[in-house]
Amino acid sequence: MTTANSVPVSITLTTTNNAQGWQQDKMLQISEDNIAIYLPQDAAYRLRKIQMAARKIEKLDIIHAALQGDAWDEASQWAFALGFSCVNKLENISFCGEPALIERLSNKLAVYAWSRDLTNQTPAELYPLKLAQLASDYIKNLAPKHVSTRLIQGEALKEQQWMGIYNVGKGSINEPCLLELDFNPTGDDNAQVTACLVGKGITFDSGGYSIKSNAGMFDMKCDMGGAAVVAGALALAMKQGLNQRVKLYLCCAENMISRDAYKLGDIITYKNGVTCEIANTDAEGRLVLADGLMAASETGAPMIIDAATLTGAAVSATGGDYTALFALDNDVAAKAQTSAKATGEAIWQLPLEPWHQDKCPSVFADTANSRTIKGGGAGGASNAAGFLSRFVDNGGAGWLHFDLAGAYNGAESGLWAAGATGLGIATIADLISNH
Template sequence: MTKATTIILTDTPVSEGWQADNPVQIFKNEIHICLKEGQELSLRDIQKAGRKIEGLGIDVAKLSGDLWTEESQWAFAMGFTCVGKLTNVEFTGAQAQKLMDKLAIFAWSRDLTNQTPSQLYPLKLAELAADYIKSQAPEHVSVEVISGEALEQQGWTGIYNVGKGSINPPCLMVLDYNPTGDAQAPVAASLVGKGITFDSGGYSLKASAGMFDMKCDMGGAAVVAGALALAINQGLDKRVKLFLCCAENMVSSHAYKLGDILTYKNGLTVEVANTDAEGRIVLADGLLAAADTQCELIINAATLTGAAMMATGGDYTALFGLDEQLMAQAKTQAIEANEPVWQLPLERWHQDKCPSVFADTANSRTQKGGGAGGASNAAGFLARFVPNDGKGWLHMDLAAAYNGSANSLWAAGGTGQGIATIAALLKA
């Protein structure tokens, strides 16, 4: 049995020697995170302490003491947990069980993101997500999976074309969580996730270094699935639909090509200017499906652009939308969840930033990274596929969803950032 190490948050330093000024101090068989006199450690500081403590080789962290709050315990857990230790925290106080349930859901989502492309092909991603959400409320969940040639036959041209070059067929997974018991109940919200289980870039082929971490390109699907699972666990009583747009973006004789023109269900034609801008191509189908539900809230999440990573440094999720009230609400929920977000520009005229001579729009520009304003231009493309002039729609470009290597805050791998924010928006 693995022995837990006690971690105490204290305002009394335990050492007067070489450790005296360190926030992390070791005393006998305990580890103390020490507040400086008259000051409080920020949640960021506590998360960093969690990362340092895990680096000492601690297997299980048992939190103890009266100074731990729900927020500080969660910050510690996000720093401490890592591959092989995704649930290895014992919480304390009245919120312990709530935090343990939340950590288990984050662990599932993070583990899903960390799986290899051979393990996690499109249909497997759909299956695992469906099974996990069903386990939260089996009597209220129904699932439909549309895959392979059926996608083309039913008009889901984006997912079909991005995924048709792979031996593993693409799919659209439609999950209906309906706790009302009424088959005619209105859908309150729809979630749309990018589920590219491996992204070679297609004929716009990535370099090896850029392709190495592309198992994480289904991080949007993992985040929205985790968010729905968390909201259900916390008592969600509204009908919500989940759309996962799953495909492998591969090179083959059957793969989609530069210059191809796709015609979507809404009649919009799209010229393929970059096969490595595939996320927006598949999300367009998911957004059209979400619009068909006539719900008031649509949230899509995706590891969509390198431009968002360049803009935020990977420390923030980039937020886009045309509904300022919803944007303000999302930022408030993100602050409460300690999931840093930053709003980047999006106006209706961003829809015209990827022009095409041969179609209504291109999916990108031919410049590297989509050119200047690439993240906003990608959001502008998506805005063409949402209803009500963007009212009730939120786009999350998940620049903070995955780290290729460990840093002072996070272990390597998926982070789950965005899950708590989306879950809160569903319950609002």
């Protein structure tokens, strides 16, 4: 069997147990230059098992997998792709089936590979302005005539009252920025913006003066995963034929310690008049997202989606196997559930009510950005969502908050290689295309 070079290895999927001897009844059955994934017709959690099998196959040092045979449908091929792809092998899969299916899966894999690679980059490579530039370039290249951008950076953020991004990023030598990208395929400058996407783009999170531990800081290059996911979602929707106007906002900063860094006890006054006392400089994601949500609300878009690697509480609640979903609008939450089911991505709705806005009280301001106890205290993910809800219009109608608990894995598992996963891209792409 070819395992040490780039010659594709044939991978088939079968419900028939053809192996003899020690391989009999095993999920992976190897014969010459072919690997068969054997799953009985009635196998429970079939797609999960295919993803796990793909992870095992990748660990055999196979460089390129070629899926073959009639048993592969779209969902099973995508499950294999998620399990097999990893750092340096993000696109090393050949799909099978009708040409349209192969093209659809290849386009999807290319977008996920771009988003995952972006998230995996080092903090030295990927600083705030570079993140904005790479996202702009990638999406512009898909539709040069229909994409325009505006970038607000450094002191201009303060001048234009984008105070969350400005304060979080002012301690770094690398300037913070707010990217606004407008995809407008209609040709009409006055066309309605049908949806806005807002992404947390913290390219490195030291925790600021509420400094993280070494272990807690090690993977914080991934803290711009929300920006990578929403940019990837727009790119995927465009590849799939999106014909409506959508705006993308990336809130980009480094959260660093210096003589200029924001401090505990500081009070930020936002553009909408909300005042916020800093109780934890490591609760910075919600501070930058607030600016993006206000900018998105100004468009009057009926749907606003934000995505962020926001809270450890969401990881604790979901085990990292689900994206945590928050909404005050049950109808739009139901649409998110429908899109997640259609795309095979796992999401779980956690509690959010208007009174969650009051869960981080301050004597000196309208709210604090967290509480001064570990992890922000009980219900930390819901409390963070409650904070964000202060910055969307119309009582949260049409707004969805994705806390990306499964966006990045510091170590490999039975399902995933180490690094970014891209989870959330397909769900959000489906939402902005079909809402």
